[in-house]
Amino acid sequence: MELTRERLLDAYRRMRRIRAFEEKLAELVTAGRLAGFLHLYAGEEAVAVGVAAHLGDRDHFASTHRGHGHCIAKGVEVRGMMAELFGRSTGTCKGKGGSMHIADLSKGMLGANGIVGAGIPLAVGAALTAKVKRTGGVSVAFFGDGASNQGQFHEGLNLAAVWKLPALFVVENNGYGEATPTEFVTPVRDIAARAGSYGIPGVIADGMDFFDVFEKAGEAIARARAGDGPTLLECKTYRYFGHYVGDNLAYRSKEEAERWRQQRDALEGFERRTAGEGWLESGALRAVDAEVASEIEDAVRFAEASPFPEPAALLQDVYVSYEET
Amino acid sequence: MARELLFVQAINEALHVAMASDPDVVVLGEDVAGGGGRSDQGIEEAWGGVMGATKGLYSAFGAERVRDTPISEMGFLGAAVGAALTGLRPVVEIMFIDFLGVAFDPLLNQAAKLRYMFGGRARVPLTVRTVTGAGLRAAAQHSQSLYGMTAAIPGLKTVCPSNPADAKGLLLAAIRDDDPVVFCEPKSILFSKGEVPEGDFTVPLGKAALARAGSDVTLVGVGRTVHVALEAAQALAAEGTSAEVVDLRSLSPLDGDAVLASLARTGRIVVIDEAPPRCGIAADVAALCADRGFDLLDAPVRRVTAPHAPVPFSPALEDLYVPTVARVLAAVREMG
Numbered sequence: 001m002e003l004t005r006e007r008l009l010d011a012y013r014r015m016r017r018i019r020a021f022e023e024k025l026a027e028l029v030t031a032g033r034l035a036g037f038l039h040l041y042a043g044e045e046a047v048a049v050g051v052a053a054h055l056g057d058r059d060h061f062a063s064t065h066r067g068h069g070h071c072i073a074k075g076v077e078v079r080g081m082m083a084e085l086f087g088r089s090t091g092t093c094k095g096k097g098g099s100m101h102i103a104d105l106s107k108g109m110l111g112a113n114g115i116v117g118a119g120i121p122l123a124v125g126a127a128l129t130a131k132v133k134r135t136g137g138v139s140v141a142f143f144g145d146g147a148s149n150q151g152q153f154h155e156g157l158n159l160a161a162v163w164k165l166p167a168l169f170v171v172e173n174n175g176y177g178e179a180t181p182t183e184f185v186t187p188v189r190d191i192a193a194r195a196g197s198y199g200i201p202g203v204i205a206d207g208m209d210f211f212d213v214f215e216k217a218g219e220a221i222a223r224a225r226a227g228d229g230p231t232l233l234e235c236k237t238y239r240y241f242g243h244y245v246g247d248n249l250a251y252r253s254k255e256e257a258e259r260w261r262q263q264r265d266a267l268e269g270f271e272r273r274t275a276g277e278g279w280l281e282s283g284a285l286r287a288v289d290a291e292v293a294s295e296i297e298d299a300v301r302f303a304e305a306s307p308f309p310e311p312a313a314l315l316q317d318v319y320v321s322y323e324e325t
Numbered sequence: 326m327a328r329e330l331l332f333v334q335a336i337n338e339a340l341h342v343a344m345a346s347d348p349d350v351v352v353l354g355e356d357v358a359g360g361g362g363r364s365d366q367g368i369e370e371a372w373g374g375v376m377g378a379t380k381g382l383y384s385a386f387g388a389e390r391v392r393d394t395p396i397s398e399m400g401f402l403g404a405a406v407g408a409a410l411t412g413l414r415p416v417v418e419i420m421f422i423d424f425l426g427v428a429f430d431p432l433l434n435q436a437a438k439l440r441y442m443f444g445g446r447a448r449v450p451l452t453v454r455t456v457t458g459a460g461l462r463a464a465a466q467h468s469q470s471l472y473g474m475t476a477a478i479p480g481l482k483t484v485c486p487s488n489p490a491d492a493k494g495l496l497l498a499a500i501r502d503d504d505p506v507v508f509c510e511p512k513s514i515l516f517s518k519g520e521v522p523e524g525d526f527t528v529p530l531g532k533a534a535l536a537r538a539g540s541d542v543t544l545v546g547v548g549r550t551v552h553v554a555l556e557a558a559q560a561l562a563a564e565g566t567s568a569e570v571v572d573l574r575s576l577s578p579l580d581g582d583a584v585l586a587s588l589a590r591t592g593r594i595v596v597i598d599e600a601p602p603r604c605g606i607a608a609d610v611a612a613l614c615a616d617r618g619f620d621l622l623d624a625p626v627r628r629v630t631a632p633h634a635p636v637p638f639s640p641a642l643e644d645l646y647v648p649t650v651a652r653v654l655a656a657v658r659e660m661g
């Protein structure tokens with residue numbers, strides 16, 4: 001796929017939207033305006049957006065507890081997301097899911113997920129649907145380095161590989177699962193190496209570089225669409241905030257975090273590259289920044305002005321149909 | 326001597342006592358050392374568990390006995406069963422009870438059944454510590470009270486303390502017990518305080534506690550709902566109704582005698598549980614009263630539980646989901 005000016009601006013807008021959304025959430029929680037367990041995606045924007053840039057509504061994403069970025073990259077509206085986080089009836093899930101369960105099937109977003117690794121087989125299932133029903137769709141599972149130690153990862157990859165499903169497995173290796181460094185619990189340095197066990201390609205991308213993710217995801221997605229089966233794409237990345245908002249970060253040094261922010265930031269890298277190549281001028285990017293900022297403010301206003309669900313909602317949608325006497 | 330500790334500190338103290346008194350006790354779980362031992366970064370102790378329950382264990386007992394696991398519940402719970410079968414006494418932390426979903430086989434088909442299937446020629450001295458319950462805006466996959474499910478499995482024991490002293494005493498008893506025990510820590514009271522005896526002390530498994538004496542109605546609670554019951558009892562006292570509060574503490578074995586003895590004193594009983602109503606602890610206690618206490622009942626057994634629904638995220642809905650004092654009072658009043 002060619003990166004036209006429109007596509008580049010769109011990618012930047014999505015990355016900026018993720019960053020601004022997450023920074024706003026950190027602010028809201030710290031100010032006591034928002035409750036719940038929030039796992040922020042800031043720092044990892046290039047991964048979700050680099051993959052999403054190839055996809056449309058017939059393609060699926062399955063996500064994780066750190067799901068806001070995947071939702072935004074896939075085109076889920078921030079108003080509904082914000083209202084969901086505030087537990088309002090106007091939320092993407094009518095306030096019943098919260099941060100770890102934001103989903104929007106109309107956008108091909110199969111949901112954030114509270115269970116580490118659980119999105120992987122869901123994406124495999126969506127790829128099965130695509131294959132059986134010949135939709136032409138591709139299904140992407142995002143998950144962390146930590147999740148690659150779950151049975152659902154291994155079982156899911158094996159299944160997708162033997163069935164040659166149109167799937168892409170994107171492991172976001174940010175060096176930690178909660179407080180535990182990856183090397184304490186994962187014996188291979190590159191998780192991409194695990195692809196070998198399933199006879200599928202394992203590819204490594206710089207998860208802080210939109211262009212690298214875009215290129216490698218593009219190859220994998222083309223393979224999947226062509227019927228050649230799944231790929232495991234490992235994106236080396238870093239989360240800027242703690243595991244969740246409120247994490248004391250006792251397990252990592254300040255210097256480490258500073259290094260990533262200052263030397264590897266995905267948005268800054270994108271700007272350097274697009275300016276250097278003469279693709280986008282900084283004025284255009286600043287205009288996007290301003291639009292995104294007001295979009296996020298609008299989303300907060302919308303959420304805070306929205307009503308909470310009615311009490312009856314408590315018992316609605318447990319089933320499609322169920323009668324007990 | 327007793328002093329005040331948080332529930333989570335009482336658990337931490339029990340773990341220290343258990344590890345110090347028995348070299349076979351090992352602690353496994355995600356972040357139990359919490360990324361401790363990174364001397365390269367000057368980090369020795371980091372989290373000590375997401376709730377802090379395992380703080381200091383890594384420094385005190387070392388990396389051999391305090392192990393940060395991969396996020397592989399099926400693997401490390403299964404390994405703990407194998408280790409228990411062969412001479413260790415593992416204490417496994419399953420961060421939230423909801424995560425048993427990905428690790429059920431080791432508990433359901435292994436830990437619970439090996440002794441029986443092996444003709445009694447095996448022991449599985451395993452303790453599974455896990456956090457339960459709603460009320461923290463953690464939504465449907467981090468808020469369940471699944472102890473009824475484990476209590477329903479023959480071969481497993483299940484306990485759920487309501488206060489720091491019982492947390493310490495029951496945990497030590499669970500670790501030293503030769504059967505597999507699921508130890509539930511209600512997250513809504515993990516950071517509440519209470520007096521806790523110092524040193525080595527146990528609370529026997531299978532024994533309920535009388536949390537408050539009364540004569541008109543029995544309120545049965547488990548974990549957090551004991552506090553709901555106590556508050557309701559106080560409100561009822563103001564209206565001239567004397568309520569007795571039974572803290573089940575142990576769900577399997579269940580102290581049926583204690584429940585029936587209280588029912589004999591009051592003739593009326595309300596069971597309060599955070600879990601949904603079907604096939605759970607409240608239903609179990611109601612069945613016990615119907616089976617063995619029918620003649621003692623002056624009114625039908627009442628249950629105050631969560632609805633038959635997942636736990637909603639929205640604070641507005643979650644507050645309606647969990648049993649409240651108001652609902653207990655309404656149930657008592659309806660009994661006449």
Ligand SMILES: Cc1ncc(C[n+]2csc(CCOP(=O)(O)OP(=O)(O)O)c2C)c(N)n1
Pocket residue numbers: 065066114115116143144145146147148172174176177178243355396398420424427
């Ligand atoms: C089955 C299961 N086990 C444990 C957890 C608790 N938990 C939530 S996120 C997380 C760490 C995940 O690490 P990783 O997969 O690397 O993703 P990251 O948070 O780094 O994005 C853990 C242990 C969970 N939600 N589900």
Ligand SMILES: [Mg+2]
Pocket residue numbers: 144145146172173174175176177178
């Ligand atoms: Mg990680």
